[in-house]
Amino acid sequence: MLICALIALIAVATLSVAVGTRSIGLGTVWQVLWHDDGSVAADIVHRIRIPRTLLGIGVGSALGLAGALMQALTRNPLAEPGLLGVNLGASTAVVAAIAFFGVTSLSGYVWFAFAGAAMTAAVVFALGGAGRASTPERQVLAGISVTAVLGAFVWAVLVTKPEAFNRYRYWDVGSLADRDAGTLTRVAPFLVVGIVLALSLGRRLNALGLGDEAAAALGAHPHRIRALGVLAITLLCGAATAATGPIWFLGLAVPYVARLLTGPDHRWVLAYSVVLGPSVLLLADVVGRVVVAPSELQVGVVTAFVGAPIFLALCRRRRLGQL
Amino acid sequence: MTGVVRSERPASARRLVVRRGPVALRLRVRTLVVGVVLTVAAIAIAMVSLASGDFPVPLGDVLRALAGQGDAGAEFIVVTLRLPRVLVALLVGAALAASGAVFQSLTRNPLGSPDFIGLTTGASTGALLVILILDERGLPVAVGAMVGCVATSVAVYLLAFQRGTNAFRLILMGIGVSALLESANSFLLVRARLSDALAAQVWLIGSVGGRSFTDVALVGIPLAVVLPVLLVLARQLSMLNLGDETAALNGVPVERSRVALALSAVVLAATATAAAGPVAFVALAAPHLATRLTRAPGPGILPAAAMGAVLMVAGDWLAQRVLPTRDVPVGVVTAALGGAYLTWLLAREWRRGRALG
Amino acid sequence: MDGRLWARELTLAYDERVVARDLSVRIADGSFTVIVGPNACGKSTLLKTLARVLKPRAGTVHLDGEPISSYASRHVARQIGMLPQSPVVPNGIVVEDLVSRGRFAHQRLLRQWSVADETVVVEAMRMTEVLDLADRFVEELSGGQRQRVWLAMVLAQETGILLLDEPTTFLDLAHQFEVLDLCADLHEQGRTIVAVLHDLNQACRYATELVVMRDGALVAQGPPAQVITPALVEQVFGMPCRVMDDPETGTPMVVPASRSRRREPLLGQFIDRTT
Numbered sequence: 001m002l003i004c005a006l007i008a009l010i011a012v013a014t015l016s017v018a019v020g021t022r023s024i025g026l027g028t029v030w031q032v033l034w035h036d037d038g039s040v041a042a043d044i045v046h047r048i049r050i051p052r053t054l055l056g057i058g059v060g061s062a063l064g065l066a067g068a069l070m071q072a073l074t075r076n077p078l079a080e081p082g083l084l085g086v087n088l089g090a091s092t093a094v095v096a097a098i099a100f101f102g103v104t105s106l107s108g109y110v111w112f113a114f115a116g117a118a119m120t121a122a123v124v125f126a127l128g129g130a131g132r133a134s135t136p137e138r139q140v141l142a143g144i145s146v147t148a149v150l151g152a153f154v155w156a157v158l159v160t161k162p163e164a165f166n167r168y169r170y171w172d173v174g175s176l177a178d179r180d181a182g183t184l185t186r187v188a189p190f191l192v193v194g195i196v197l198a199l200s201l202g203r204r205l206n207a208l209g210l211g212d213e214a215a216a217a218l219g220a221h222p223h224r225i226r227a228l229g230v231l232a233i234t235l236l237c238g239a240a241t242a243a244t245g246p247i248w249f250l251g252l253a254v255p256y257v258a259r260l261l262t263g264p265d266h267r268w269v270l271a272y273s274v275v276l277g278p279s280v281l282l283l284a285d286v287v288g289r290v291v292v293a294p295s296e297l298q299v300g301v302v303t304a305f306v307g308a309p310i311f312l313a314l315c316r317r318r319r320l321g322q323l
Numbered sequence: 324m325t326g327v328v329r330s331e332r333p334a335s336a337r338r339l340v341v342r343r344g345p346v347a348l349r350l351r352v353r354t355l356v357v358g359v360v361l362t363v364a365a366i367a368i369a370m371v372s373l374a375s376g377d378f379p380v381p382l383g384d385v386l387r388a389l390a391g392q393g394d395a396g397a398e399f400i401v402v403t404l405r406l407p408r409v410l411v412a413l414l415v416g417a418a419l420a421a422s423g424a425v426f427q428s429l430t431r432n433p434l435g436s437p438d439f440i441g442l443t444t445g446a447s448t449g450a451l452l453v454i455l456i457l458d459e460r461g462l463p464v465a466v467g468a469m470v471g472c473v474a475t476s477v478a479v480y481l482l483a484f485q486r487g488t489n490a491f492r493l494i495l496m497g498i499g500v501s502a503l504l505e506s507a508n509s510f511l512l513v514r515a516r517l518s519d520a521l522a523a524q525v526w527l528i529g530s531v532g533g534r535s536f537t538d539v540a541l542v543g544i545p546l547a548v549v550l551p552v553l554l555v556l557a558r559q560l561s562m563l564n565l566g567d568e569t570a571a572l573n574g575v576p577v578e579r580s581r582v583a584l585a586l587s588a589v590v591l592a593a594t595a596t597a598a599a600g601p602v603a604f605v606a607l608a609a610p611h612l613a614t615r616l617t618r619a620p621g622p623g624i625l626p627a628a629a630m631g632a633v634l635m636v637a638g639d640w641l642a643q644r645v646l647p648t649r650d651v652p653v654g655v656v657t658a659a660l661g662g663a664y665l666t667w668l669l670a671r672e673w674r675r676g677r678a679l680g
Numbered sequence: 681m682d683g684r685l686w687a688r689e690l691t692l693a694y695d696e697r698v699v700a701r702d703l704s705v706r707i708a709d710g711s712f713t714v715i716v717g718p719n720a721c722g723k724s725t726l727l728k729t730l731a732r733v734l735k736p737r738a739g740t741v742h743l744d745g746e747p748i749s750s751y752a753s754r755h756v757a758r759q760i761g762m763l764p765q766s767p768v769v770p771n772g773i774v775v776e777d778l779v780s781r782g783r784f785a786h787q788r789l790l791r792q793w794s795v796a797d798e799t800v801v802v803e804a805m806r807m808t809e810v811l812d813l814a815d816r817f818v819e820e821l822s823g824g825q826r827q828r829v830w831l832a833m834v835l836a837q838e839t840g841i842l843l844l845d846e847p848t849t850f851l852d853l854a855h856q857f858e859v860l861d862l863c864a865d866l867h868e869q870g871r872t873i874v875a876v877l878h879d880l881n882q883a884c885r886y887a888t889e890l891v892v893m894r895d896g897a898l899v900a901q902g903p904p905a906q907v908i909t910p911a912l913v914e915q916v917f918g919m920p921c922r923v924m925d926d927p928e929t930g931t932p933m934v935v936p937a938s939r940s941r942r943r944e945p946l947l948g949q950f951i952d953r954t955t
Contacts, residue, residue, distance in 0.1 A: 078495075082502065149665055152603040152658030155528045159655060165524060166517055173509040248502055298513070304506030312482055312499045340793060349793035431768070555789060562784055566768035568733055573837065574757030574785035620773035 002268075005261075005275040009057075016053040016282045017045060019290060052176050055184045056285055056299075057278040058191050059176070059244050062236040064277020065198045067251020068258065068269050069236075072205040073229045074125075077256070078314065081117075081237045082248035084143035085150065089120025090241035091172065092150040099157050099164040110187060114238035120146060121230055174247040174300020176285050187239040194235030195274060201229060202267030209266065247281070247300045249307020254280055256314065354617045354626060361613070361629035365416075365636055369409045372640045373401050411534040411598055412635040412653065414542045416605055418595035420613070420631020421546075421553060423606030424622035425588040428560050429581060430493065436607040437592040440497025443601035444504040445475025446593065447527055450600070451508055454523045455515045464526065465541055465597035472593035475500060480585070529602030529654025531639055542598040549587045553624050556584055564621055602654050604661025605631050611664075634660075683709050684872065685730060685760070685841060690739035692725045692896065699725050700896030703739070707841075712867040713874045714883040717893035718917055723876045724765070724845055726893070730874065731762040731843050757785035761839035763830055763847055769818050775829050776814040779805055782836030804835035807862060823850030831859065835866075842866060844875040848882070860886050880917075884908060884931045892916055908932040 063081065070079040070086075081087045093116025097103040103112065124143045158165040207220040215222050240247070258272035281299065284306065288297035337352045374385045380397055387393040388401040423436045437443060449471020453464045479500050483493040508527075512520045559580040562570040571577050592606065609631035610622035617626050638656040645651050686706040692699045699722040707713055707730070715723045728734040730741055732748050741748045743759060761782075769778075782804070783797045805811040808828040813821065818829055827850055834842065844863065848856040864886055867873050877883045883890060884904040892900040892907060894916045900907045913921045913934055920937040927933075 146665075149658070149662040152528075152654070153662060155524070156655040156658050159524065159528055159652065162521055165521065169509070169512045169520060173506070173513050248506060298510065301506055301510045304503055308499050308503035308506075311502075312496060315495045315499065316482070342794070345790055347791045347794045347797075431770075558784065558787070558789070558792070562781060564768070564770045565778075565781065566764075568764050569767050571733060571753065572731060572757065572762050572764065573782065574752075574754035576753055614772075618772065620770050620777060 002271060002275065005272060005279070009275050009279045012279045012282045012286070013053050013057065015286055016056060017049045019286050051184060052285070053282060055243065056176050056282045058184055058188060059240045059247070060250070060278030060281030061195060061274045062191050062240040062277070063247060063250040063281070064254035064258075064273035065195060065270060066233045066236040066240070068255035068266075068273040069198050069201070069205075069229050069233050070251065071255050072209065072266055072269075073226055073233075075209065078252070078311070080249065080252035081233070082246060082251065084124050085120050085146040086117050086124070086143075086233065086237050087241050087246035087248070088147045088150050088154075089116040089118075089123075090114070090238050091246050092116055092120075092154050094171075094242065095154050095157055095164070095168055098167065099161050110190065110239060110242040113242035114190075114234055117238040117241070118230070118234040120150070121233060171245040173298045174245040174303070175298040176244055176281075177296060177298070183243050187243045190235050190239040194232050194239065197228065198232040198236065199270050199274070201225065201232065202270050205229075205266040205270075209264070245300060248304050249311060250277060250281060250303050252314075253307050253310050256310075351617070351619060354619055354623055357613070357616045358623075358626045358629055361616075361626060361633055365413060365629060365632040368633065368636045368640060369413060372409050372412075372636060372643075373405050375640070376400075376405065376643070407534050407536050407539055408531050408639070409636060410536075410539045411531045411542065412639045413632045414539065414546055415531065415595045415599040415602065416609070416631035416633070416635025417550075417628040418542055418546050418591040418631070419602065419606040420609035420627045420629075420634075421550065421624050422588040422591040422595070423631075424610040424613075424624050424627035425553065425560065425584050426606075427610055427622055428564055429584060429588075431564065437588065438601070438603060438606055440493065441475050441479050441499075441501035441504065442472050442497070442589065442592050443596055444501040444508070445478075446472035446596040447601055448504045448507055448511075449474070450526055451511045451523055454526065455511050455519050458519070460522070462537060465538070468597040468600075469593045472596055473589065475504070476585075476589045476593075525652065526600045528652045529600040529657065530652035531599050531635075532650055532652065534598065538598040542594045545590055545594040549590055550624075550628070553584070553587055556580060556587070557624060560584060561621060600652075600654065602635070603658040604664070605634055605657055608661055608664050609634055683707055684744050685742070685874075687726075687730060687736075687741045688739055690726070690729060690741070691737040692722060692729055692734070693737045694725070698737075698896070700893075703896065703898060705730075705891060705898060705901070707872060707874055708889055709872055710867075710870065711872060711889045712864065712887050713872075713889045713891060714887035715874065715876045715891045715893060716878075716880055716883050717899075721893045722896040723893055727762070727843050727845050727874065727876050731760055732756055733762070733764075754785050757837060757839075759839055760841045760843060761834040761837040762843040763834050763845060765845045765849070767830060769826070771819065773818050774815050775810055775818055775821075775832075776801070776805070778818055778829060779810075779832045779836050782833035785837060800838055801836050804832040807835060807865070808832040809858075824852065824855045827851060827859070828855075831862070840870075841872045841874070844873070846876055846878060848877065848879070856882070880908075880913070880934050881926070884933065885926065885929050904932050908934065 066086075067080045070081060070084065071077055073079075090113040093112040094109045096116075097109040097112040101112075103109045124146050154168075158168055204220050204225045207215040207218050208222060208225050210218070212222040215225075254273050254277045255269060258269045258276055262268040262272055281303070284302040285299040288299050288302045291297055291302075339350045339352050339355065341348045341350070370382065370385060373389075374380050374382050378400055380388070380401055384393055384397045385401050388397045389406075391398075393401070419437075423438075426437055426440070427435050429435070446468040449467040449469070450464050452471070453459050453467030457463065457467075479493060479497045482496040482500070512523065515523065559570075559575050562573055562575045563577065563580065563584075565573075567577050595602075610627040612634075613626040613630040614622050616630075617623060619626075634657065635653065638660065639653040642651040642653045642656045645656070683706050686704075688704050690703040690705075691701050692703065699720075703722075703726065705726065715726065717723050725734065729736050732741070732753075735749075743751065743756065748756060780793075780797070780801050783801065786797065787793075802811070805814060808831050810825065810828050810832055813825060813829070818826060821829065827847065831847065842863075847859050847863070851859060860882060863873050863875065867888075887904055889902065890900070890904050890907045891898065892912065899916055900912060908923055910921050910923050913919055913923070920942060922935045922937070923932050924935060925931070925933065
C-alpha cells in the first residue's frame, strides 16, 4: 500500500514538472530533464518547475506530518496547524520580523517563524484546556481565538506600514510560486530534522493514544513525548510556513486519509502522511496552475477551497461532545 | 408594593421588587446600578471625544452646539464632523456587545462570539467583493458587508442543521466557513491593485473615522428595533442556559426561541459590521467585562451593550490620541486591548487549572 | 383508557437503534409508580417520552385525553414536571435563582415575580431542605445538595404529575431515603409520581404501582406485592432470588441467591435444604 502511495507521489511529481501555465510538450520535458541545453523550456523546467516541485514535496511532507502529529498529541481528529493557529503564529512572527526588525531574508525570519509557531502551540494548548478538561472542540475554538488575536495584531501592524503590507499580502495566501531554489535549501535542514524526529515518535504516540496514565504505566513518558512532538511540529510548521506562507487544511485532510488507508497505528499514519502530503499539495498546485491559465491560483487557495468542505463534512459526521 | 428586599445576602443578590398593578418584576440592584453607571460613562466619554481633537471645543460649547444654539464654527466641528463618528462608535459598540452576549449565551461558551463563528469574516468578504470587484466605496460597501454577514449566517446554520441544531456544531461550521472565507479574502487582496488593497485593508481592521449620519441610521435603527425584542426574549435565553432539555421541560419553545435570538444577534452583528467594519473583540470582551461587574449568572444584554458602547467610544478616543500624526482606526486599539484581555483570561484559567467555559 | 397520563403502542428509538416497540403504559392517577428493569431496557427513554422530551417514532402519549403533542409547551410544563438526569449548571448562579427559574411556565413578560411565585419558591426550598443554602453558588454544592436543588426547581413548577429519572443518583444512603420520603410526602399531598429507580427494594418500599420492563417491553404492572415474584425477578433480571416481606415495612424484599446457589443451582439447593 505504501508502495502505491509512493508511486502516486512520483506520478504527481512528474505531473508537476510536466504541467504548467506555459505548456511544454512531454517529449521536450523529458529531453531537457537530462540535458540542460539552455533553451527556454529547459530554463522553465530546471529553474522553476523542478525547484517548485521539490519545495512542494518538502512542504507537503512537513505539513502532512505536522497535522498527523498534532492530531496524535491532542487526541483530536480536528486538529491541524492552520486551525490551531500555529501557522498564523509563525506568520505573525514573520510579519513582526519584516516590519519591526527589518529582517528580509528567509534564513533570518525562519527563526522568527519557529518562535511564533512554538509560542502559539503552547498558548493554544493551555487555552483549550490540557489533560482531562480539554476536548477537541475546545481546542479548535481556542485555536481560532488565538488566530483572531494574532490576525488582528498583524493587520494592526500592517495598517501602519504599507510597504510591509504589500509584501505580506502575497505571502499570506500560501504559494509555491515565486520562491527561488535557495528557499528549499535553506529550510531543508529543519524539515529533515523535523521529519526524522516525527517519524521516530511513532511507537510512542501509539502508547500516548491510550491516555496519559495508561501511557505512563507502559513506560512511555507523556510529557517527554509531548515536548518532542511539539518540537517536531514547531520545526515542521515553522520551516514550511517560512518558505511558502500559511497553507490551511493540508494537515487535517492528509492524516485523515492516511488513517482511512492504514488504520490507527501511528507509525504507519506518519509514514503515509509523509508520502501523501506532498501528493496532495502538488496536486493542488497543478490544479491551481491549470484551472485559471494563463494566470495562476495559489496553492493555499486551492487547499482551502477543497479542504474546508472536507473539514465541514468531517464535523457533520462526528459525534459531538459538549464544548 | 415596591421595596428593596434586604437580608444578610451577599451584595450581588440584593433585589428590587416592583409590584404595581399588572407589573410584578424583580430586578437585581447591582445589575441596574452597573447598567446606569456604564451608560453615564459612555455618554461622558462621548462628550470628551466631541470636545477634543485638532480643534478643541470647550464642553459648554459642545452642549450648546448639540442643542442647536452654538456658533457656526463649533456646530460644524461638533455636529457635522465629530457627532456621527461618536454616535456610530456608541451604537456599533452596543450592537456588537449585545450580539456577543446573545451568542455566548446560546452557545454556552464564553468564546462563542460572532467574531469567531464566521459572521464577521463573511461581512468582510462581502465588503471586499464590493470594494475590489465593483470598485465602490461608501454605502455599497456597507450593503455588501451586511449581505455577506447574513448569507454566511444562513450558510453556517444550514450546514449545522442536522435534526435540530446543536449549539456548537454551529461554532465548528462557523470556523470552517470562516477559514474558507479568510482564504478567499487573501486571494481577493492578492488580485487587487495596491491602492484598492490598502483601502480594503483599512476597512477590514474596523474604523469609525469619516462616518456619516447614514451610517448612524444604518446601525441605529436596527438596534432600536432589535434591542427591545431581545429584552422580551431575555427570559427564554436564561432558561436556555440551563440546557435544552431543562428549558423544554419548563415550557420554552426551544428551537423557535433559539432561531429568534440568533436572528436578532445576526442582524445586530451585520449592521454593526456594515457601519464600522469588523471591529475585533468588542463582541467577545464586552459581555465578559459586564458580567464581571454585575456578578450575574450570565451576560445581561443591557449591561453588555452599555459596556460595548464604553469600549468603542473610549477605544476611538484613544486611537485618535495614540499617534500624533496619523488617525489610527479604532480596530487597532480594540485588537490590542482584546489581545491583552484574552491573555489575562488565559493566565487566570491556567492558575485555576480549569478549562474555559 | 382512563387516567391523566397514558401511552399507546409506542415505538421508541435512538437514531437507528429501536429501544421499544408497541409499548403501552397507563399511569394511574394519584399513584406512586416506579419503573424498574435491567440496564438499557428503555425505562429512561419511556420516561422522557412521557415528559415530551423525546418524540416517539410511532404511537402517542396522551395527557388529559388529548395527544400530548397538541398542547402548547407552557401548558404541558404546568402539568408535568421532570427531574432530568444530567442538567447544565450555569456559572455563578445561586440556589434561589435556579429554583426560581422553575416558575417560568407560570410567568409572563411583566408578571415575573408575583407573590405566588415567591411563596411557591420558598416552599419548594423548604420541602427539599435547601432553604439555608439559598445564597450559595450551585456549583460549589455537593452532588447530593445539588440534586435537592434541582428537585426544588421542579417542585417550583407546581405540577400535578412529577417524573423523576433516577433521583437517588449521587446521594448517600441517608439522603437517598430522604429524597424518597419527600417523594412519598408529595404523593400523599395528591401528586402523581412516576420514578425510575434502579434499586428494586427501594422501589418495592415506596411504589404503589410497579412497571417492570425488559428489552423495551412491558413485562408486568401492578402493586409490588402482586408483581414481584422470584420467577419474575429471574426472568427480568436474570437473578435467582428469594422474595420475603421487608421486616420494616412489610413490602416485598428481594434477596438475591447466594454465590453457591448461583453457581451450582442443584447442589446449592441441596445444601440449603439440609441447613
